[in-house]
Amino acid sequence: xxxxxxxxxxxxxxxxxxHGGARCPGIYSPLVEELRDAGWRLxxxxxxELAFTGLHRFWAVKEQLDTSAxxxxxxxxAAAVAGAIxxxxxxxxxxxxxxxxxxxxxxxxxxxxxxxxxxxxEWPDGAGELSPGSGIFMEEIVAELTxxxxxxxxxxxxxxxxxxxxxxxxxxxxxxxxxxS
Amino acid sequence: xxxDARCFRVALVAGELLxxxxxxxxxxxxxxxxxxxAIQLPAAEYPDEVAGPLLEQVAEQVEEFARHGYTLAVVxxxxxxxxxxxxxxxxxxxxxxxxTADELVAxxxxxxx
Numbered sequence: 001x002x003x004x005x006x007x008x009x010x011x012x013x014x015x016x017x018x019h020g021g022a023r024c025p026g027i028y029s030p031l032v033e034e035l036r037d038a039g040w041r042l043x044x045x046x047x048x049e050l051a052f053t054g055l056h057r058f059w060a061v062k063e064q065l066d067t068s069a070x071x072x073x074x075x076x077x078a079a080a081v082a083g084a085i086x087x088x089x090x091x092x093x094x095x096x097x098x099x100x101x102x103x104x105x106x107x108x109x110x111x112x113x114x115x116x117x118x119x120x121x122e123w124p125d126g127a128g129e130l131s132p133g134s135g136i137f138m139e140e141i142v143a144e145l146t147x148x149x150x151x152x153x154x155x156x157x158x159x160x161x162x163x164x165x166x167x168x169x170x171x172x173x174x175x176x177x178x179x180x181s
Numbered sequence: 182x183x184x185d186a187r188c189f190r191v192a193l194v195a196g197e198l199l200x201x202x203x204x205x206x207x208x209x210x211x212x213x214x215x216x217x218x219a220i221q222l223p224a225a226e227y228p229d230e231v232a233g234p235l236l237e238q239v240a241e242q243v244e245e246f247a248r249h250g251y252t253l254a255v256v257x258x259x260x261x262x263x264x265x266x267x268x269x270x271x272x273x274x275x276x277x278x279x280x281t282a283d284e285l286v287a288x289x290x291x292x293x294x
Contacts, residue, residue: 013218015187025188026218041200044221046238055249080234
């Protein structure tokens with residue numbers, strides 16, 4: 001039975017991406033269509049980086065954002081999202097989360113890491129920053145849900161900004177996630 | 182890095198219209214076709230204690246788009262939105278509650294003029 005997918009902000013609004021990162025004008029249609037075709041309801045999560053570091057932010061790795069202030073910001077958003085997730089979980093809806101692989105905030109299984117990065121932004125594009133792990137917001141939403149006694153939903157991240165991105169594999173992964181309940 | 186494809190247009194859309202409730206306009210399909218991004222407003226079914234913090238986040242994000250001159254529009258709306266926007270110093274964008282997809286298309290085109 002279709003459930004509720006809490007999706008990363010940029011899935012519905014590519015305007016929130018760092019400059020150079022918007023893959024389409026507005027709505028990232030491939031995965032949205034996959035969810036809608038399967039009858040799933042979409043709930044958009046806020047973009048943690050947009051309101052904190054702004055539209056003109058630099059591409060960042062996790063260590064650059066991992067301050068106590070940014071953690072508090074993410075936890076405030078996580079609390080807002082967890083409130084909505086809780087409504088659905090309490091009434092028995094199936095819930096999934098769709099993040100952004102490679103993101104320092106929204107990564108589910110892959111984040112970005114470079115402990116030495118800082119200063120003038122002149123590193124080579126895509127320089128070895130991808131690393132296993134979750135982004136900061138994903139860590140905070142899991143913590144927030146755990147405090148509320150709610151099991152973290154099944155989750156995946158879209159992979160369109162990773163090297164070797166395979167659109168069909170991405171859609172298949174989303175179908176598997178939806179059907180895994 | 183690839184060329185950036187953003188449209189610089191963002192619609193604040195009622196949850197019921199993004200998820201195409203029976204008999205309502207399918208705003209998602211229209212926004213895709215017209216090349217707008219979307220910020221989802223909390224659906225009416227959420228109680229105020231759930232919707233309020235979500236609206237606060239919406240307002241903070243809209244403020245950033247407004248600050249950079251993006252075109253903004255409200256589709257369907259949500260009680261409390263104007264107040265949340267006012268708290269971050271953003272005037273309410275043009276708003277419309279469409280009965281048909283054609284009406285929504287016309288509103289979006291008019292907003293871009």
